[in-house]
Amino acid sequence: MNLLDPLIQGILLGGLYALFAAGLSLMFGVMRIVNLAYGDFAVLAAYGTLIVVNAALISPLAALLIVAPAMAVLGYILQRTILQRTLGLSPLPSLLVTFGLSIIIQNLLLMFGSADQKRLSLGGVDTASITLPFDIRVGVFPLFIFLLAIVILSILSWVTAKTQYGRLVRAVSDDPATVDLQGVNPKQIYALATAIAFGLVAIAGLAAGVQTSFNPTSGSMLLIFAFEAVIIGGLGSLWGTLGGAMILGVAQTVGAAFAPAQQILAGHLVFLLFLAFLPNGLTRRKVRA
Amino acid sequence: MSASVAQVLVEQRTHFVRRWTRTSIIGSSSFLVVAALLAVLPFMVNLSLVYSMIDLFILVILAMTWNMLAGYGGMVSVGQQAYIGIGAYSMVVLADSLGLNIFAAIALSAVVCGVIAIPISFLVFRLVGGYFAVGTWVVAEVVRLLVVQFPQIGGGAGISFSAMSDLSRDWRIATSYWIGLGATVIVVAACVLLIRSRAGLALTAVRDDMTAASTSGVMVTAVKRLVFVFAGAGAGIAGALIAVSTMRVQPDSVFSVQWSAFMIFIVVVGGVGTLEGPIIGVLVFWFLKQLLADYGPLYLILLGVIGIVFVLFVRGGIWGLISRKGRIELFPVGYNFSKKL
Structure with a gap:
């Protein structure tokens, strides 16, 4: 059996998962909350793109110029109005609220859309592929998404490491009260981080909508994949997350090469192996929760 | 050590310590009275109401045990x-395939779930807070994906539960109801006794x-594991009751994450981390369900909104x-210190 082909497809699929995981780990890194509605917001963005595409007859990429900022604004407002009230020592309120949001979004989409699978199309690009040596065909779009993920992760790590906003984010993550004393409002930092995460989730939602199909409830699976990538990679490390996403992608595609129906189970099992034997992930850094 | x-x-016999207070005497005895009244309900009301009450019992068990996990143990x-x-499938295997008595099968289903929860706890306890939540979800997905691999238990299509199909329809519903009521009383009592212990x-x-508990010598992880196993066994009983009342086990329905949504709603609305809260929450949930379940998505949206409002305000x-x-x-779970009259 030729494993080189699923290996490469899996690495590229990892790019998509890394794109998802980046926003999730950004929100956790800054506010210590896990947004259980994260995948549903991606699906919401994909539906939003579909509506804009159908209404304005433009390509999904052009629609993203409207949808991504709209999602970022939504994230900002959501953080200031609802999520901010759930922050505290206990993770319980934020989990309960985001789980509630997840149910609301899924059922709103069911009410106004339909339960069937949808897909975004970029015309010829979705199916175009280039042929590498050893007769391996690589889809142009997955390759583009993989490169995009690397670019976005680079920008994110540059922003957190070098810019003033990044320094504030790290400071708030360590000690919000002290940052407040220095005259910077932590709520503003939180809301901006959420806005960035929501902008990212719009991009990820579009990518997932082109690469695979989606329906109102497919957000749960996206959340789970992003979560698995973060844990395999190790909490608090962006490049670890990319590594984790690639391992998850490879586990799924190689698993599918052996047993076509077991793609998702194979990914879950590799995740559980990591949890059992490498609980701190690839980067082996301990991060307080 | 000096005495406090x-x-x-x-x-000096001027004060005394007691467990029973006036409200807990009234509360616990009315709980028993209500249970006794519920036991004769199938002879008095319409069977469709009796049938929908089985749902109520299943939800009480789920909410009570989830509340132990999340409300007391902090594990969402x-x-x-x-x-x-697992409980539903165990019920089918134990009662149908192995021909066990139904009561023994329910108890054993709970034991099976409790035993399976032990190794799972070692995996998911490596995650905390929100990541623990998603970790438990992944485990549930893995269990579902593994269960549907076996055609012997119906694969993806599910399997019928036929141990009670000899009974006439009315008796079957009434018997399921009594089993559900009995299981609920046992689980509620177990929760009260656990909290008293x-x-x-x-x-x-x-x-x-x-942190304070840990520095006072409480073995936090051991206590959490105990509750995790307890809640697993409780959910197993609920699963076994689902098999009994619906006479069919379908993987997409028993492994649905919607159960978790319902448990969370009930506990949040009733009162997190109290024994009384989940029972009140179940009543609210059940009445909303009777009123609005026909509206489908709108009903679930409303549950989500109400749940969020309760968490926030x-x-x-x-x-x-x-x-x-x-x-x-x-x-009567606390201690009460008062002056002698």
Whole structure:
């Protein structure tokens, strides 16, 4: 059996998962909350793109110029109005609220859309592929998404490491009260981080909508994949997350090469192996929760 | 060690310590009276109401045990459907395939779920907070994906539960109802006894302040594991009851994450981390369901909105509004220190 082909497809699929995981780990890194509605917001963005595409007859990429900022604004407002009230020592309120949001979004989409699978199309690009040596065909779009993920992760790590906003984010993550004393409002930092995460989730939602199909409830699976990538990679490390996403992608595609129906189970099992034997992930850094 | 003021006062016989308060005497006895009244309900009302009451019992069991996990133990699981499914399938295998008595099969289903929860706890306890939540969800997905691999138990299509199909329809519904009522009384009593016990005291300490509990010598992880296993067994009983009442086990339905959504809603609305809260929450949930279930998605959206409003603005839930900061309790779980008359 030729494993080189699923290996490469899996690495590229990892790019998509890394794109998802980046926003999730950004929100956790800054506010210590896990947004259980994260995948549903991606699906919401994909539906939003579909509506804009159908209404304005433009390509999904052009629609993203409207949808991504709209999602970022939504994230900002959501953080200031609802999520901010759930922050505290206990993770319980934020989990309960985001789980509630997840149910609301899924059922709103069911009410106004339909339960069937949808897909975004970029015309010829979705199916175009280039042929590498050893007769391996690589889809142009997955390759583009993989490169995009690397670019976005680079920008994110540059922003957190070098810019003033990044320094504030790290400071708030360590000690919000002290940052407040220095005259910077932590709520503003939180809301901006959420806005960035929501902008990212719009991009990820579009990518997932082109690469695979989606329906109102497919957000749960996206959340789970992003979560698995973060844990395999190790909490608090962006490049670890990319590594984790690639391992998850490879586990799924190689698993599918052996047993076509077991793609998702194979990914879950590799995740559980990591949890059992490498609980701190690839980067082996301990991060307080 | 020097005696505390309270100890001295008790020794001087001017004060005394008691578990039973006026409200908990009234509360616990009315609980028993209600249970006794419910037991004769199938002879008095329409069978369709009786049938929908079985749902209520299943929800009480799920909410009570999820509340032990999340409300007391601080472990927000969105993966209890793993044990609901395992419990339902165990019921089919034990009662149908192995021909066990139904009561023994329910008890054994709970044991199976509790035993399976032990190794799972070692995996998911490596995650905390929100990641613990998603971790339990992944485990539930893995269990579902593994279960549907076996055509012997129906694969993806599900399997019928036929141990009670000899009974006539009316008797079957009534019997399922009594089994559900009995199981509910046992689970509620088990929760009360657990909270009254030494482990429950440790658990209450963990609920209030994990660090302080840990420095006072509470073995936090051991207590949490106990509760995790307890909640797994409870969800298993609920799963077994689902098999009994619906006579069919379908993987997509028993392993649905919607169960977790319902448990969370019930506990949040009733009152997180109290014994009385989940029972009140179930009543609210059940009445909303009778009123609005026909509206499908709109009903679920409404549940989500109500749940969020409660988390944001009424964090103690309905019971928190009634109980006057714990001064009223319907079950005798605390100690009460008062002066002799």
